[in-house]
Amino acid sequence: MKRAAFYTLGCKVNQYETEAISEMFEKAGYEIVDFEQEADVYVINTCTVTNLSDRKSRQMIRRAKKTNPDSVVIVVGCYAQTAPEEVSEIEGVNMVVGTKDRSKILEYLEELEASGGRKNYVGDIMKTREFEELGVDVYKERTRAFIKIQEGCSQFCTYCIIPYARGPVRSRSEENILKEVAGLAQSGYKEIVLTGIHVASYGKDIKTTSLVDIIRKVHEIDGIERIRLGSIEPTTVTEDFVEAVKGLHKLCPQFHISLQSGCDSTLKRMNRKYTAKEYLRSVKLLRDNLKDVAVTTDIMVGFPGETDEEFKETYRFLEEVFFSRMHVFKYSRRKGTPAASYPDQVSPQKKEERSRMLIELASRMTLKYNQSFIGRVLPVLFEQEVKEKEGFMEGLTPNYIRVECQGDKDIEGKILDVLLKETKDDFIIGEVVS
Template identity: 65%
Template sequence: MKKVAFYTLGCKVNQYETEAVSEIFEKEGYETVDFEEKADVYVINTCTVTNLSDRKSRQIIRRARKNNEDSIIVVMGCYAQTAPEEVSSIEGVNLVIGTKDRNRIIDYIKKIEENNKSINAVKNIMTAREFEELDINVYKGRTRAYLKIQEGCSQFCTYCIIPYARGPIRSKQPEQVLKEVEKLADSGFKEVVLTGIHLASYGKDIKNTSLLDIVRRIHDIEGIERIRLGSIEPTTVTEEFVEAAATLSKLCPHYHISLQSGCDATLKRMNRKYTAGEYKKVVEMLRSNIPDVAITTDVMVGFPGETEEEFEETYRFLEEIALSQMHIFRFSPRKGTPAATYDHQVDPGTKEKRSNRLMELNRLNMARFHKSFEGRVMPVLFEQEMKERKGYIEGHTANYIKVICKGEDGLKGKIAGVKLERTVEDYMEGMLV
């Protein structure tokens, strides 16, 4: 039996796609083994979001070669898509495939086996118009399934390389989405997380559908108890959206809404299409209509030209809206994007200081959010037994509070009520009721 090994860098979408590609190999009779084992084929699904991701991708390619010098090495994903020549020239790489045509991977490998010649199969992604169906049929051992329903981004934020790596927006056909969710429900999954490169754009390229529409239709599927949305944009959250969300009981009251900066001048240079004021309105609307809502976000510090005053504006804004969790990133110039060439780059020390201040604010806001639930009984979907604490199990509430409590492994995949007793660092401890 031939063996294949995978390594995935980057985001949830990449993880989804690796899993889908591993099914293609398994159907062909391959056995999937650990990346450090000797395999006949190594597939590295790369990321290119920062210059560092490219470097990491190259390291992993070299590692695969060391694991078996005679193997076929396949490099796919965003780095392969944006720099096919560079990737092809790395010693030992046999096949470069970007973010398209991954379902032809076996044909390419057969050709390489026959002719012993490397293939660069990367095509122009900017002209892609169809969503590439890469389905997962057997979801392994999880209680929460990530489902990729959208591809590409047409926003062109000035710091981001992704539109060049993934091409324009494309949506998975609603019927296909529903079929996959039904499959998930039949396999016992309780929660589905809808993801995409720019999820907010779902449906914009298809007549008569939208993100809200697909959520409504998934809501009707029996067996699925929670629908969670991946990252969305403030512009997605309209009055109509909030009104509908308030009536959809399975839609988790957890919204990850990308902010990046709380200063309008910085947002403008980033080419983000909203103002801090508009973002605040969205937060207020969600909070006054959706009970227990958790709003989480991404913030970037040290964007070129971010002065002390601009950063203070962001800080005060975040202090005021006090979100339940923030992921803080430091701007890192990405070759090929406009922002990499902007004047007034911020020095690393200043970025570090700003990031530390926001991390401290995040700790305070998160603790305050968690404390407001102390004493409450909340349904928790249990995911796994804790390795470091025997007899304890962990899971998440619908509004994404991580909860641990005493419990058996048999609870995995089930939803049960937990009385939340105390806040500990970034999670809460409770007791099954």
């Protein structure tokens, strides 16, 4: 039996797509093995959000060939899409497939094995208008299932390469989403995460549905107890949106609303489509209407032209909004994006200093948010054993607080009531009460 191994860099969408490709190989009779093991085929699903992700992709390609010099190395994903020639020239690469036609990967592999050499199957993603079906029947992770409902992005933020890597917005049909969710519910999955490259755009291209419509329909599926949303835009959170979702008890009260900067002049240079004031209004709408709501975000430091005063403005705004979690990252210059040629690029030292300040702020906010729930009983979906901590399991509350409890593996995949007792770093120690 031939063996295949997979490695994923980047976002939840990439993880979903790797699961789908892995399943295709499994159905074709391949044994799926760990990436560190010897395999006949290695598939590396790449990311290109930062220069670091490009470099990591190249490292994994070399590692695969070192493990088995006779293997076939297939490189897919965003880095492959935006720099196919560069990827093709990396020693050890046999095939390059971008962010479309992944469903034909086994067919391409047959062609390669028949003719040898190197193959580049990357096409023009900007002309693609159809959503490519890559469904998943069974996840390796047993408690939460990610469902890709949307592909592409048409926002064109000035720092971002993703619209060029993923192409225009394409929404998946309701029928296929609901069929996949129903299958996963029958397999015992309790939580569904609706994800995509720009989830907020779901339905914009097909007009007959919307993000709220698909949330409602997933909500009706028996067996699914939690629905979580991937990252959305502040412009998504309108009075109509909040009114529509506040009665949906399965929808987790945790919203990841991308911010990037709390300073209007920086937001304008980024080509973000909202102001800090509008962002705050969206957060207030959620907090006024949903109990225990958690707002999480992404924040970028060191965007070209970001002055000390602009950074301070962002810092003050973050304190005002008060997030339960923040993902802080440094601006990375991406060739082919408008911001790459902007003047006043911020020095690495300045980026590092600002990043450190925001990471410290994020830690304080998470701790304060978690402390506000001490003494409460909340339901926790237990996901896995705690690494290096025997006899402990961990999971998430609906509002995305990570909780650790004493317990055996038999509670994995179950939702149990937990008394939240003590804060530790960015999680809470709890005790199962049901």
